[in-house]
Amino acid sequence: MRAIAYSHTGPSSVLQLVERDLTEPGPGDVRVRVVVSGVNPTDWKARAGAGAGRAAPFPEVVPNQDGAGVVDAVGEGVTGFAVGDRVWVFLAAHERPTGTAQEFAVLPAARVVHLPDAAGFELGASLGVPAMTAHRALSVHEDGPTRLGPGALDGRIVLVAGGAGAVGHAAIQLARWSGAQVITTVSSPEKAALATAAGAHHVVDYRTDDAAKAIRAIAPHGVDQVVEVSPARNGELNGRILANHGSVSVYATDGGTEMTLDVRRHFSLNVRYQFLLLYTVGDAALAAAAEDITRAVADGALPVGDDAGLPLTRFPLERTAEAHDAVEAGTVGKVLIDVAADAAKAAS
Known part of the structure; x- marks a missing residue:
């Protein structure tokens, strides 16, 4: 699978497109085929670190906390999710080496949330941190x-x-x-x-x-x-x-x-x-937020795009460095990465 990774902190040029083996979900995990990845200020700040050239917190880091896609596999003990479910994910890279800037992401089931049928993947990837x-x-x-x-x-x-x-x-x-x-x-x-x-x-x-x-x-x-x-x-x-x-x-x-x-x-x-x-707000606050936000999405209360006041700027996976630069430069609206080749079609 294709992924964006870095091993040392620094400018966006440390981000490299790599090929990695598909990882099987462990107990309590869900594997998601990522369609759209969302970029937040926290993502480029974590990549930049306290100074260029320092070792990343893991031997290799795949950035980006937020995203949306389709459940591809579930690990032992996981209930409530099935292959084919549409989902949005949050804090994918928090205290973990791999986020959503890759074609498949394995996450704890607690960080995976059902995406209402009427919502596009671009909306799901815009939730999370914001x-x-x-x-x-x-x-x-x-x-x-x-x-x-x-x-x-x-x-x-x-x-x-x-x-x-x-x-x-x-x-x-x-x-x-x-x-x-x-x-x-x-x-x-x-x-x-x-x-x-x-x-x-x-x-x-x-x-x-x-x-x-x-x-x-x-x-x-x-x-x-x-x-x-x-x-x-x-x-x-x-x-x-x-x-x-x-x-x-x-x-x-x-x-x-x-x-x-x-x-x-x-x-x-x-x-x-x-x-x-x-x-650091705790699991209870995160779970409550995820549940309420999903209700709001189902009610049509959290639209994105120009007409909803949140313009979307999109990049393909191989241009993730440009997406990070756009967020760092203060681009108004939401910056997204189309991870799947058919993301624009799938997100509509």
């Missing part, structure tokens, strides 16, 4: 809910910082599906159009508007939940727009790794800051 991060960000408020679904966020006002990004896009969709009123901040009219297409009720361009004033005009009593991509930049803004008992879910450090807060103001508002990293 959608599961968004789910966690929306389910850590002190008053709940811990699960998402229609009505779960009724009456809540949610602010999504950076609504044109992959996590922001999923957060807008999941929040709206769960009944919240959704506000998002963006940096350009083009990104405003994407956030609106994703389903945001209100869009604030923080480069041309007084963001706090605009948000307060929409939510005079304040915002209940913030999905935060840039805590260093937005600490002062959040302090001005949060409602009493508001929460801020921080999932990234865009704009810097240090933040300054007005302690007295946050005291007075009983604010909760929740930092989250998908890789």
Whole structure:
């Protein structure tokens, strides 16, 4: 089978197309014929490592956490999956040497999820890290809910910082599906159009508007939940727009790794800051996210593509290095790798 692999960290040029033997699934494993692989910032950052030329965590690493395809074989003791099932997968390469940038991937069954029949493989490969991060960000408020679904966020006002990004896009969709009123901040009219297409009720361009004033005009009593991509930049803004008992879910450090807060103001508002990293949230949180996200997909609540506000940029497997470079360069939308030769046809 064809795979993309690297043995030392560094720029995308360390990624090489190789031929490898097909691996049989062990007990508790599922082998998936990968149709589409999704690329996230975490993928190129893991490949780049702390410095070029250092040994990879395994003798050979196949990158990429997310993907979608068809079950090809199941290992001993696996229930709930059969050959031919359409699936999406997550954290394929977490603490493991092989991810989804290959024609066949063997994963623990717990990281494989049924893909609803109406969903294309390009959608399945776009879930994983972004959608599961968004789910966690929306389910850590002190008053709940811990699960998402229609009505779960009724009456809540949610602010999504950076609504044109992959996590922001999923957060807008999941929040709206769960009944919240959704506000998002963006940096350009083009990104405003994407956030609106994703389903945001209100869009604030923080480069041309007084963001706090605009948000307060929409939510005079304040915002209940913030999905935060840039805590260093937005600490002062959040302090001005949060409602009493508001929460801020921080999932990234865009704009810097240090933040300054007005302690007295946050005291007075009983604010909760929740930092989250998908890789260490625990199996229960991952399982809950996978189940709720699959329900949302079945309901048609998580579409991707231009019309849904998440443009797709696609590369064939042999151009995986270019796909990594595109994500590192900040390509708007979702970058995908068509692993199967007929991926474009199979994904539709």
